[in-house]
């Protein structure tokens with residue numbers, strides 16, 4: 001990545017050199033006012049960051065902007081695994097804000113992704129309104145759930161009694177946990193495959209004062225079938241993650257968490273909106289759930305992106321896309337697809353639905369209905385019936401979900 005002058009005042013954007021990782025992390029902490037972390041806490045990220053695509057912005061010799069990039073693969077509806085750069089840790093020094101620096105960095109990312117044939121970029125963001133200005137849409141939501149375990153226990157199927165649970169050191173079980181996770185990834189849109197360093201990064205490094213992380217694993221007939229990782233804070237079980245290959249193991253793991261001695265609540269901050277967990281509680285009000293936005297998607301190449309997923313019902317529709325930030329996407333596209341595959345090509349046929357790239361990105365993984373967006377005036381139906389057809393075809397059976405932050 002070469003240098004670029006941002007606004008004629010000497011600002012430059014350069015690729016992050018590997019030797020500057022520590023200063024990158026310290027700068028972003030300083031820019032956001034977040035509590036400082038020791039260098040060791042950031043170290044595992046070194047292994048998974050894409051240095052060529054990560055950026056530092058300079059004013060003279062002074063660093064005034066940061067953006068980290070991670071090479072990721074995301075599951076789309078239908079189970080395809082699509083390469084996509086994940087962008088995060090985007091900060092601009094308070095003295096340099098509102099001068100277009102973030103937009104310059106995102107412009108570089110979009111151009112580079114397009115040149116490399118990547119159909120999407122992914123974002124986790126702290127200010128969605130700012131990212132909306134470049135056409136990103138919120139494509140997944142997550143549920144934070146607190147279960148009152150002082151009330152009746154979870155109602156698990158009898159098959160859970162045959163599941164063998166073991167309490168193990170998270171590090172020693174890491175490889176087997178990652179293998180289970182990898183098998184889950186194609187099954188739900190929004191899930192990211194993890195390159196080796198990510199697993200290590202998630203469980204963190206034990207440090208003085210850090211809560212102890214436990215891992216309970218499940219087995220059936222000698223086969224490793226799942227895991228839950230958690231810590232305990234007073235009477236609350238704080239769940240990091242739970243994955244299982246079958247419903248009996250899943251129920252057994254949650255029952256274990258709910259029955260830990262001297263605890264009265266289980267708190268899991270990131271679960272899919274349609275988590276079967278909600279159906280394990282005998283009393284619906286035992287689970288207090290709150291929903292928040294999670295993964296943001298920017299469609300870099302509308303044609304390639306819409307072809308990289310399948311559609312729940314047969315669909316043939318002409319979309320008129322409004323896209324100021326990636327103008328190569330703007331205009332009409334004929335999208336034809338079904339549960340087996342899709343084609344999306346340029347057309348001069350009359351438009352049947354009109355929407356912005358941000359709305360299309362929000363609906364892309366199947367979590368947001370086009371009809372709901374139309375109800376808010378964000379999608380216009382130009383052929384009667386096109387909205388209902390497209391909305392049903394875009395939606396899927398499972399809620400898309402981003403299982404871990406990047």
Ligand SMILES: CC(=O)SCCNC(=O)CCNC(=O)[C@H](O)C(C)(C)COP(=O)(O)OP(=O)(O)OC[C@H]1O[C@@H](n2cnc3c(N)ncnc32)[C@H](O)[C@@H]1OP(=O)(O)O
Pocket residue numbers: 031032088089090091092093096097098099100101102103104124125126127129130131133
């Ligand atoms: C998940 C993570 O990224 S972790 C990092 C956490 N990040 C932070 O805590 C960020 C703290 N804030 C910042 O660093 C900066 O304010 C940023 C990165 C959000 C914005 O950087 P800037 O360089 O100021 O943004 P830039 O000038 O490029 O503006 C981009 C667009 O957002 C809009 N915008 C920027 N800041 C604001 C704001 N505070 N309020 C409303 N709109 C805003 C701009 O108007 C512009 O839109 P436009 O082109 O349509 O006018």
